[in-house]
Amino acid sequence: MNREVRVRFAPSPTGALHIGGVRTALYNYLFAKKNGGKFLLRIEDTDQTRFVPGAEKYIKDALEWLNISPDESPWNPGDCGPYRQSERKAMYMDYALDLLEKGHAYYAFDTPEELEAMRERLTAARVVSPQYNSITRTQMKNSLTLPADEVAARLASGEPYVIRVKIPRKEEVRLQDKVRGWVMVHSSTLDDKVLMKSDGMPTYHLANIVDDHLMNITHVIRGEEWLPSAPLHVLLYRYFGWEDTMPEFAHLPLLLKPDGNGKLSKRDAEKHGFPLFPLSWQDPVSGQIADGFKEGGYLPDAFLNFLAFLGWNPGDHRELFTLDELVEAFSIERIGKSGTKFDINKAKWYNEQYLRRKSDAELAAYLTEGMEAEGLQIPMEKAEKIAAIMKERATFPADLWKEGQFMVIAPESFDQEIAAKRWNEDSVKVLSVFKDILEELEGELLAPQAKELLNQAAETAEVKLGKIMQAVRLAITGIGAGPDLMEVFEILGKQELIKRITFALNTLEIKG
RNA sequence: GGUCCGUUCGUCUAGGGGUUAGGACGUAUCCCUUUCACGGAUAAAACACGGGUUCGAUUCCCGUACGGACUACCA
Incomplete structure (x- = not known):
């Protein structure tokens, strides 16, 4: 069976899209195009408390700037809508109930305080990993321990509840990752993750499986931070009976900070004076403004080229690739396994390369842009001449004016x-x-x-x-x-x- | 702590049982240039460590160390 390749980028609208997220989107895009498939975008907004106004628009704008807009998305829906999980809310409960009927899930009524107490108790007893699992669930308030009539009564009374997946006590869960090969995890280390929250929304774990299945996703390309929960996802596909159409997984290596070790963070960006986000972003709550690559003078093609090489390479010595060339050259097999440190110098170098390949007319436009800010004007012919002799020494478009203004003033x-x-x-x-x-x-x-x-x-x-x-x-x-x-x-x-x-x-x- | 993932020049990486371990960014030097830059050339610079397997391991296996992710009714 040869299915059309369909991949998705599934960010949650909790703020500006981080550069790591952009790279994930890019790899998804490249893979889809390479295989003649579709690239979709799904907004994962199941956590209402973390919703940030403007975040979705930001994601759209960022992808547009980079020219990697999705084929299907909330603002450009295909046949598998809606493309916001909040708008799909009604469908998830049926699937949770399906699991419940099959005996792979159960109701749980424990309050946050009770859960906290359980964790403390286990920690005090030196249990290595205090979690809701095949052992501890026997001591908690759920439909596995409570009599059926009490469960029915609690549900009828409107008492808050969650639905948890029932992870088997002893089972080897295997999954093949396209980047890492076989990954094996024992089910005893997994916990009974919540599938449906008490507010009626699904968690990520339930929603992404249901939606990926319904949207005919063939490959899940996402960050390495998801690897630990991938075995749970495999189990869910199995319990739903969707194993034969389960997508293939590819977990991308993380983007690390430039010095020392650790995940790339906002603090690093500030410390080294480079952006972390494609576009600048003002936090609607704090009012803080984070720098963007676009505003910093990075050209979209150069930025994309740079990003593509953070964790992937074509296997030969070529460095400069247009988007089309990236599509042509891309393959999951050539994605590296290890984390990648972020080096802004390389990004600058790419920018210089792309800047120099631009026509004098394009560069002249950058130049006059800078001049207009100061209320100056010169003939286009002159602007082109200045641009022509200045481009070899510019890293950013703004340098043309900054370093060439002596020719006007x-x-x-x-x-x-x-x-x-x-x-x-x-x-x-x-x-x-x-x-x-x-x-x-x-x-x-x-x-x-x-x-x-x-x-x-x-x-x-x-x-x-x-x-x-x-x-x-x-x-x-x-x-x-x-x-x-x-x-x-x-x-x-x-x-x-x-x-x-x-x-x-x-x-x-x-x-x- | 536990589970999982990872480890080739400072950085991004190629390679893979026998190689002078290749390229790019950055750095240094030289050439070009009546400056700087561009460009060209050259140089310094790496297989984390310890055991196996093997005639031979940077490459395969196992440990150790180090790093990271995950460990929520967040995604």
């Missing part, structure tokens, strides 16, 4: 250190002659000609050009480093050059 002051070291009588001589030459010049000044004329000026002044180049740069740009000066001359034009040289000659003083 004349310097009002000069780098003191360079001035002290390089500004001398020779540079004054050459620049004075050069200025005179420019004033005589007719027509446009082009880069090769500029070089010729400057050489001429140096000869006239009897100065070696190499000795004063730095000073010339300083006079024109105010700083000691930048793109090819002759290109800068051409962009600035004759009049502007004369103006700047005059200003420099009048302002800079010869030291020592």
